[in-house]
Amino acid sequence: MRFYIITILFFLLINACAYDELPLCEINNPSFTECIKPIFTDNCVSCHNQQQPGGNLILETYYDISQAVKNGDVIDRILREHSDPLVMPLGSPKLSESEIQLIINWNENETPNN
Template sequence: MARLTYTFLALLAFLGAAVTACTSDNSEDIDPQPKPQPEQCDTTNVTFAKTVSPILAANCYSCHSSSVATNGVVLDTYAGVQKQANNGNLVGVITHAPGYPPMPQGGAKLPACDINKIKSWVKAGAPNN
């Protein structure tokens, strides 16, 4: 009987150790792969020519170029973009603000970084740089 009790206690101790052995493990211990960091959005040194214009070219020119000018909005010239920036329409439509038609029409909202770059440029006075 003592031998059975000893075996039972040894088995119970082993199971207890096995159960508690992994309780302090966390995902970094089990899978030490580094987690990807969110992409940083650099809104410093935003220029019309090198930052804003390429974003607009990729997303807006099909409907708002000089040759198409849907609703009279031209975004392939600095003067056209400046007009929309100064009257608040540019930021309103790309942020999908209430009261503005969401742009690009029928497309996904621009990436947050692109929106932040355009907002930074507008906040700086929408310079022709």
């Protein structure tokens, strides 16, 4: 009986650790290609592209994204409260804590194109 409980707890723990939207990401040194770009592609590009640049902002290429992160605009918007009308992504739930932290850390590393 005790063995069962330990086994179940063990699997719950493994699952909790494995469950992350971006499992390949190194939190302190996130890769632009593997971690950062997909966050923008999945959450931002639908409104920030060549055809439809929301707020005149495009977030498609490394250059677009690194500029908007470095100048502070992206981090300002993603950190806002859900109730704030300026929060991004507009009309969707906030980014997860880990996604926000990855973008902050990538900025602190001077936005490498890695």
